[in-house]
Structure formats: structure tokens, C-alpha cells
Amino acid sequence: MNLSEIQNTLRAKVIETAAQVFNVEMEQIAAEVPPKTELGDLAFPVAFELAKQIKQQTGEKQNPRNIAEQLKAALETFDFVEKIEIAGPGYLNVFYKRARFVAANLNSNPLPKLADSNDESKPKICVEHTSVNPNKAAHIGHVRNSVLGDTFVRILQANGNRVEVQNYIDNTGVQVADVVVGFIYLEKKSLEDIKQLNADLQEKGVSFDYYCWDLYAKVGQEYQVNEELKAKRAEVLHLIEEGGNETAILADYVATRNVECILNTMERFGIRYDLLPRESEILHLKFWAKAFDLMKQLGVIHFETTGKNANCWVMPFDDHAGNDDHEANKILVRSNGTVTYTGKDIAYQLWKLGLLGMDFNYKLFSTYFDGKEVWTSTTEESDHASVPKFGSGETVYNVIDTRQSYPQEVVKKGVSLISPDKGERASVHLSYEMVALSPAAAEELNFQLSDEDKTRTFIEMSGRKGLGVKADDLLNRLEKNALAEVTKRNTELSPAVQKDIAHKIAVGALRYFLLKFTRNTVIVFDFKEALAFEGETGAYCQNATVRINSIFKKAEPNALENAFKIVSEKQIEAAEILNSETEIWSLISLASRLEETISSAVSATEPAILAKYVFGLAKAFNLFYHNHKILIEENEVKKAVLLVTAEITRRSLTAGLNTMGIEIPERM
RNA sequence: GCUCCCGUAGCUCAGUUGGAUAGAGCGUUCGCCUCCUAAGCGAAAGGUCACAAGUUCAAAUCUUGUCGGGAGCACCA
Numbered sequence: 001m002n003l004s005e006i007q008n009t010l011r012a013k014v015i016e017t018a019a020q021v022f023n024v025e026m027e028q029i030a031a032e033v034p035p036k037t038e039l040g041d042l043a044f045p046v047a048f049e050l051a052k053q054i055k056q057q058t059g060e061k062q063n064p065r066n067i068a069e070q071l072k073a074a075l076e077t078f079d080f081v082e083k084i085e086i087a088g089p090g091y092l093n094v095f096y097k098r099a100r101f102v103a104a105n106l107n108s109n110p111l112p113k114l115a116d117s118n119d120e121s122k123p124k125i126c127v128e129h130t131s132v133n134p135n136k137a138a139h140i141g142h143v144r145n146s147v148l149g150d151t152f153v154r155i156l157q158a159n160g161n162r163v164e165v166q167n168y169i170d171n172t173g174v175q176v177a178d179v180v181v182g183f184i185y186l187e188k189k190s191l192e193d194i195k196q197l198n199a200d201l202q203e204k205g206v207s208f209d210y211y212c213w214d215l216y217a218k219v220g221q222e223y224q225v226n227e228e229l230k231a232k233r234a235e236v237l238h239l240i241e242e243g244g245n246e247t248a249i250l251a252d253y254v255a256t257r258n259v260e261c262i263l264n265t266m267e268r269f270g271i272r273y274d275l276l277p278r279e280s281e282i283l284h285l286k287f288w289a290k291a292f293d294l295m296k297q298l299g300v301i302h303f304e305t306t307g308k309n310a311n312c313w314v315m316p317f318d319d320h321a322g323n324d325d326h327e328a329n330k331i332l333v334r335s336n337g338t339v340t341y342t343g344k345d346i347a348y349q350l351w352k353l354g355l356l357g358m359d360f361n362y363k364l365f366s367t368y369f370d371g372k373e374v375w376t377s378t379t380e381e382s383d384h385a386s387v388p389k390f391g392s393g394e395t396v397y398n399v400i401d402t403r404q405s406y407p408q409e410v411v412k413k414g415v416s417l418i419s420p421d422k423g424e425r426a427s428v429h430l431s432y433e434m435v436a437l438s439p440a441a442a443e444e445l446n447f448q449l450s451d452e453d454k455t456r457t458f459i460e461m462s463g464r465k466g467l468g469v470k471a472d473d474l475l476n477r478l479e480k481n482a483l484a485e486v487t488k489r490n491t492e493l494s495p496a497v498q499k500d501i502a503h504k505i506a507v508g509a510l511r512y513f514l515l516k517f518t519r520n521t522v523i524v525f526d527f528k529e530a531l532a533f534e535g536e537t538g539a540y541c542q543n544a545t546v547r548i549n550s551i552f553k554k555a556e557p558n559a560l561e562n563a564f565k566i567v568s569e570k571q572i573e574a575a576e577i578l579n580s581e582t583e584i585w586s587l588i589s590l591a592s593r594l595e596e597t598i599s600s601a602v603s604a605t606e607p608a609i610l611a612k613y614v615f616g617l618a619k620a621f622n623l624f625y626h627n628h629k630i631l632i633e634e635n636e637v638k639k640a641v642l643l644v645t646a647e648i649t650r651r652s653l654t655a656g657l658n659t660m661g662i663e664i665p666e667r668m
Numbered sequence: 669g670c671u672c673c674c675g676u677a678g679c680u681c682a683g684u685u686g687g688a689u690a691g692a693g694c695g696u697u698c699g700c701c702u703c704c705u706a707a708g709c710g711a712a713a714g715g716u717c718a719c720a721a722g723u724u725c726a727a728a729u730c731u732u733g734u735c736g737g738g739a740g741c742a743c744c745a
Contacts, residue, residue: 028685035688045687048725064725088688089725133745173745312743334743341745405672406740433673433739457737485707505707516693517681520673522738529680529694533707536681536693543707551704600684612682615692626700626709646704668707 002108003592004599006080006101007031007042010094014046017074022067024053037582040085040093041589047071047090064090098585099567099575102644106564110594110655113160122162126352126393127153127430130266130273131168131400133175134258136216137209138265139468140525141401141435141461147514147661148432149399150271151607154659158598164390166352169278169376171255175463177237179212180251182219185232191250198257207472209261212254217466243284252280263366263374265471269507270661273374275390281360281377282348288339290358291347292332300417301332311335315414330410342407346414353426354392355419362387395426397605402431402520430605432519436460438526442467458524469525478506481531482539490667501665505539508662512538515611515660536615538662544618544625545657546668548650551630560647566640573637583627587620588645591652598659607660614656621649 001009011029018024026049034043047064054062071092072084080101085093116122129149132142149165156163170176183189189197198208223230239247259276266272282288292313295301301315313333332343350356360377364384367373375388400408408429416424436458442449447467453459461468483502490498513530517523533539552560567574578585593613601609630646633639654664 030685030687032684032687039688043688045726048687051725091688170745175745309743331743336743338743340743344745402673403739404745407745482707489705489707521681522674524680526680532694534694535707537707539707540693543705547705547708554704597684604684608682609684612684612692619692622708623710625704629703631704668705 001080001104002112002595003101003105003589004595006096007596009078010042010044010075010081013075013078014044014071014092017071018046018050021070021074022050022054024050024057026050026053034091034093037586037589039087039091041096042094043087044071044092044094045090047092051090068092097575098578098588099571102574102578102588102641102648103568103571105592105648106567106644110591110652111158111598111659112595114158114655116160117157117162119162122160123394124162124164124392125156125395125397126164126166126391127156127397127399128166128168128352129153129399130262130271131170132262133170133173133463134255134262135175135179136213136258136463137207138262138471139461139463140471140474140530141468143269143471143510144432144435144514144523145399145401146266146271147269147511148430148519148607149397150269151511151515151610151660152397152399152430152605154661155598155601155607155610158655158659159602164275164393165273166275166277166390167273168348169255169259169276171252171259172237172240172279172283174233174237175216176251176255177233177240178219179216179254180240180247181229181232181236182215183250183254184236184247185229186219186222187215191246191253194250194253207261208257209265210470210472212258213463213466213470216463220464220466241283243280260366267368268472268475268503269511270663272368272372274388275362276365276374276376277348277351277360277390278377279344281379282344284379285358285360287347287351287356287358288344290356291343291350292339294350294357294418295332295346295414298418300414309335315410315417317410317413342410342414345407345411349396349398349411349415349427350418351391352393352396353415353419353422355415355422359391362390393426395428397428397430399430399432402433405429405431428605430519433522434460435514435523435525437467437469438524441469441525441527444527445469458522474530475506475510478509478531479503482506482509482533485533486668493667497666501667504663504665505533505542505668508538508542508657509533510538511661512541512611512615515607516615518606518608538657539668541614541618541653541657542662542664543668544621545650545653545664546666547625548621548646548653549664550667551646552650555631555643560643563640563643563647566637567644570637570640574641577638577641583624584641584645587624588648590617590620591645591649594652594656597656610656610660614653614660617649617653617656621646621653624649 011031014029015026018026029046032043034040047068050067051062051064054060065086068086068090072086075081075084080097082095082097087093127149130146132138153163153165183194201208201211236247239245240251301313303313304310309331312331312335314329314331317330330342331340333339361380361382362375363378365374365376398408412424412427415427438458439449439454442459479502482505483498486498486502516536597610597613601607628642630642633642657664
């Protein structure tokens with residue numbers, strides 16, 4: 001029986017007893033971990049709540065401590081419980097049979113549900129993340145999106161869910177149009193010229209998306225002074241949307257090259273996708289037309305003939321009160337007959353949920369080095385015999401920054417009007433705050449600050465201004481710094497191995513840095529903090545794990561096996577150690593809470609919960625490590641208990657870090 | 669004008685659907701490598717949880733108001 005099962009059993013017993021003895025029905029009850037191990041392993045503050053309920057029902061005033069006494073008797077019959085103490089005004093503190101618990105969990109898997117995530121019969125969850133406009137390199141703000149999304153995918157899988165990862169490609173939007181304007185009108189390049197440029201850049205070792213980054217910023221600047229160029233934007237955008245012309249073909253080449261670059265960047269971070277749905281297919285396969293018909297049939301939108309929105313199709317949206325400046329209703333089709341972004345997004349969301357009644361065609365986009373495939377949408381017939389089944393998610397998570405809360409709300413509302421069955425529950429906006437730059441960081445990037453910017457506590461990154469910390473640049477810098485340390489500490493390792501270790505440390509540092517903040521905290525990016533390997537960092541967590549691994553490398557080959565045997569057979573002695581040295585038991589107890597932590601990260605849609613847990617566990621292990629010398633311990637049972645503790649911690653740390661997409665280096 | 673988010677140690681942030689003495693990292697000061705890797709460990713200092721009222725046996729947490737900061741409210745995407 002693992003920790004979750006024990007806790008659930010205890011909860012059920014409390015609820016059962018409350019019903020039997022006090023005639024009070026409780027749906028769920030709070031359980032908490034006492035502030036100190038001395039106070040027990042699990043606490044129920046349930047007696048206070050019961051006292052209140054009893055008073056409400058019978059008018060009889062009962063002392064919480066007396067209530068606790070009666071619950072205590074019922075819980076003590078459970079064979080994993082050593083004793084129950086009533087503390088303070090009426091806390092019910094549970095102490096487990098520690099040695100028995102350890103013996104029962106010698107071979108337990110910290111994430112028992114992970115294997116279920118491959119079960120094809122389970123309902124699917126779709127997660128959309130990354131979705132960087134394919135017109136420039138990804139910056140640290142995009143990486144926050146991707147790391148959050150990817151980590152949440154891993155968390156869902158650890159929780160036993162089947163997950164599909166989508167990265168939406170807005171290949172026909174204004175941002176792509178802007179770079180295309182730059183290529184065609186500023187640089188006077190044809191498609192052939194751009195292909196040649198791509199080859200030249202590759203030779204020079206410059207990434208195509210870096211080139212576009214600068215070009216995009218140049219176009220943005222030029223727009224300010226060149227009205228003629230700005231007029232080209234609408235023209236180009238129209239041609240791209242329409243498709244089947246030279247400009248559209250050129251734009252497709254540019255966008256696709258950028259997607260390839262961005263996928264390469266994300267692969268460095270360990271982030272992958274199943275499907276890249278593209279906006280061009282949403283347009284050309286007429287997803288919108290189908291959604292439009294659906295909405296008209298169901299009467300969830302209407303055509304306005306008078307007033308400000310005359311000749312527009314609008315969706316009523318009464319959650320927001322309208323006023324003179326702003327409409328309460330959301331326009332989906334403009335008076336000129338074109339569709340708004342929100343309209344297209346509703347169609348796309350319907351597809352994700354399997355409610356649209358039509359599908360993309362698919363082609364293979366690329367194959368990762370280990371054989372994993374990533375697919376994309378196409379208007380042509382799917383040319384592969386066995387295309388995986390995409391979309392039709394039971395629930396859809398959209399990882400999009402918090403500034404898009406309003407349109408996301410409209411999409412959710414629209415979908416629930418069309419399918420009240422699935423309702424608003426099926427669409428989840430996994431929102432997060434932006435990554436901004438500290439004025440110091442902006443200056444470090446040689447960016448000219450305006451006087452207004454200087455007064456601000458942070459400065460928003462802007463692709464249009466070319467202001468941002470590029471993802472690859474930052475990772476390169478982290479790898480360089482990590483390599484310097486690795487080389488210093490591990491002179492005997494080969495350069496290739498050193499480099500691999502440095503890479504893992506760099507990725508761990510950046511992923512942890514982005515995950516330790518809760519979603520609704522603005523990250524004010526600071527180089528010193530982001531480049532740190534000490535304190536609350538990924539490297540700290542990796543280091544603790546490497547230490548455990550190194551203990552087992554130095555131990556005799558069958559040390560762990562023997563330890564398991566000793567702990568199982570000599571439970572009385574083991575219990576003495578676990579009862580007297582609370583710090584050992586605290587570590588075991590903490591390490592046993594990974595599954596529970598994953599589950600709360602899912603219900604709160606908050607990966608930071610996992611990050612904080614893993615760090616806390618690494619810290620607890622480091623304390624244990626300094627206080628106990630495992631390999632030279634002379635007492636046989638004590639040594640076995642220490643080894644088992646290290647092993648249980650290792651499993652949870654490794655699984656927890658992997659769930660965050662952080663690998664464990666062989667050495668540090 | 670309306671909606672949402674935030675205000676916790678010098679700085680950056682946690683604080684588990686209201687619970688026991690409000691925590692962590694950084695920074696500061698002082699200790700610890702004869703011992704499984706010091707990217708580490710220990711100790712000290714540091715708090716009117718923005719402010720006010722209310723609900724409760726119990727409030728950093730819930731309600732209302734005030735002040736301060738951020739974002740959003742397009743026939744843009």
C-alpha cells in the first residue's frame with residue numbers, strides 16, 4: 001500500500017465514522033501534513049468542522065477534542081497506523097507504522113499511473129503549446145510557453161492521461177507577411193534568392209530564423225517612416241491567405257524554414273510535438289465555413305442589420321457588460337464578409353474537440369533522430385497509408401499567455417453554445433504571465449531605452465522591435481558556463497561526455513528557472529538569476545540525484561538487494577531507527593509524496609507545484625547526506641535503512657525531474 | 669469607464685480548496701572539505717503578510733471598501 005492509498009483509506013474511515021457516530025455526512029475532508037514530523041505524519045483538522053455541523057443539526061455544543069477521541073478509536077484499527085494523537089484544540093494526528101510502510105514500499109513505483117498514458121482506449125487530452133509565429137527565432141518568452149506546456153504534458157502523462165501535443169502554425173498571419181514584405185520589397189529577393197541565402201547562411205553557421213529576426217525588426221522600423229511599404233503589408237497578407245500564387249509559395253518557404261528552426265531549438269530543450277496544424281489548411285479546407293453553418297443552424301450567432309455592427313455576424317457575449325466604447329457582442333464575420341481571428345479560432349477549437357465534423361489531411365513533417373514522427377496538415381490527399389488519428393480530444397488545454405484571456409473566453413463560450421454537452425469544461429486556457437526584461441537586461445542586450453522605459457520596473461519583449469533574449473543564445477551561454485565548471489571538476493572525462501553533461505545541466509537550469517515561478521507571476525528576466533547553478537536551481541536538484549547515484553556506484557554490487565532483505569526481516573530494529581531518527585523518516589515520507597504532488601499539479605494546472613516539491617526533496621536529501629555516512633555505517637540494520645532511504649529518494653527525484661523534462665547527468 | 673491579476677524579509681518569489689511558531693533562494697555576517705563530489709551543509713540577522721472593516725473556534729488565504737502596480741476590453745492577430 002503506498003502513501004496515497006493509505007491516505008485515501010484514512011479519509012474514507014473518517015467520513016464513515018462521522019456518518020455512523022455523529023450522523024454527519026461529509027463529502028470530502030481536508031488532510032494536511034503537520035508542520036513537524038514530531039507531530040505525526042498526517043493531520044485531520046476535521047473535529048472543528050464536525051463540531052460546527054453537530055451544533056447546526058442538533059443545537060448541541062460538543063468539544064472538538066471529545067469528537068476527536070471518538071474518531072481516534074476508529075482510525076487506530078487500521079493496520080498501517082501506529083498511533084493517533086489528539087493535539088492542540090482538536091487536531092487528529094496520525095502516526096504510521098514506519099517500518100511496515102517502508103517494507104511495503106521497497107519496490108514501489110513513484111509514478112504508477114505513468115504507464116497508462118499509452119493506453120489507446122483512454123480518452124485523449126490535447127495540449128496546444130509553443131505556437132510561435134513562424135517569422136523569427138524563438139525568444140525566452142516563447143520558451144516559457146513551451147516549457148510550461150511540455151511540462152504539463154509530462155505531468156498529465158504521469159497522472160495516467162493519454163496526451164496529444166499540438167503546435168499551431170500561424171503561417172498565413174501578419175507576422176509572416178511582415179517578413180515576406182521585408183524579403184520582397186526591402187531586399188528585393190525572389191524565392192530563388194532566399195533559397196540561395198539559406199544555403200549561404202548555413203555555410204556561415206547562421207540560423208535562418210536569426211536572419212529573419214533582424215529582418216522583421218528592420219521592417220518594423222521601416223513601417224514607421226515608409227507608408228508605401230506599410231501599404232504592401234495588406235496586399236501581401238491577402239495574397240498569402242488566398243494561396244496558389246508566387247507570394248504565397250515564397251511565404252510558405254519562409255514560414256516552413258522558420259518552423260524547422262524553431263523545432264530544432266525546442267528539440268534542444270527536450271520539447272517535441274505530435275502535430276503541427278497550420279492556419280493555411282484551416283482556411284483552404286474551409287473549416288470556418290463548416291463552423292459558420294453549425295452556428296447559424298443552432299442560432300448561436302445572428303446577423304445585425306442596424307446599428308454599429310450593421311452587416312456583421314455577431315455572437316452575444318453577455319458576461320461582459322457593453323458600454324459606449326465597447327461592445328458586449330463579439331463580431332465573428334466583418335461587414336466586408338471576412339472572418340475575424342476569433343471566428344477562425346472557434347472553428348479550430350471545434351476540430352480539436354472533435355465537434356467540427358471534418359478533418360485535416362496529413363503529411364509527415366519530419367522525423368526526430370530516434371524515429372519519433374511529427375505530422376503536419378496539408379490540403380493534398382494524405383499520402384501515407386497509416387496516418388495517426390489526430391484531434392478529437394476529450395479536453396483541450398491551450399497554453400497561451402494571459403493577455404489573450406478575453407478571446408480565449410469567447411472561444412470557450414462559443415464552443416459551449418455549440419456543444420452544451422462538452423460545455424465550458426472541455427476548453428481550458430492554461431494562461432501564464434509574460435517574460436519581461438529588467439532594464440539592466442535590456443541594456444545588456446545593447447537596446448536603447450526610451451526615457452519612459454527607464455522609469456519602468458520591467459520592459460516587455462518585442463519581436464517587432466527586435467528586443468528579446470533569443471532561446472538559442474541563452475542556452476548556448478548556459479552550456480558554455482556549465483562546460484567550464486564540468487571541465488574543471490571532471491578532467492578525466494572525454495570532451496564529448498563533458499559536453500553532454502553541460503548540455504543536461506544547461507537545459508535543467510533553464511527549465512527549472514522557468515518552472516519555479518507560478519503561472520501568474522511576471523518573470524522579470526535577469527541574466528544573473530537565469531544563469532545561476534546554485535541555490536534554488538535545476539543544477540541543485542540534479543546534483544542531489546547524482547550524489548545518490550554515486551553512492552550506489554560505490555556500494556557493493558548487491559548492497560541494495562541485501563538492504564531490502566534486512567529491512568523486511570528486521571522490522572523491529574528498523575522501526576527503532578525510524579522512530580528515533582525522525583529526519584530519516586521525514587525524507588522517506590516526503591519522497592513518497594510525488595504521486596500526490598503530480599495530482600495536485602494537475603488539478604491546479606500548475607507545474608510550479610512540482611518544481612517546488614522536487615527542490616524540497618533535493619534539499620531534504622542533501623541534509624540527510626551530510627548527517628549520515630551511508631557506506632561506512634557499521635550497524636547493519638542502520639546501513640540498510642539508510643540505503644533504502646536513498647533508493648526511495650532517488651526514484652522520486654529522478655521521476656520528478658524527468659516529469660519536468662530535466663535529465664540526470666552521469667556526473668557533475 | 670468596465671473586467672481580470674498582483675501587493676508577503678533588503679531583492680526575487682512560495683505559501684497546498686481557511687488550520688499548529690508565515691517559508692525558500694539570493695544578498696549580508698559567522699562557521700564546516702583526513703570522511704559516499706563543497707554546484708554542498710550549519711548558524712545568525714531580516715515580517716504591522718499594502719491599509720481598513722467584516723465573516724469564523726481559527727484569516728496571508730474568504731467578503732466589502734481604499735490606496736498602489738500590471739494586463740485586457742477592435743469589423744488586429
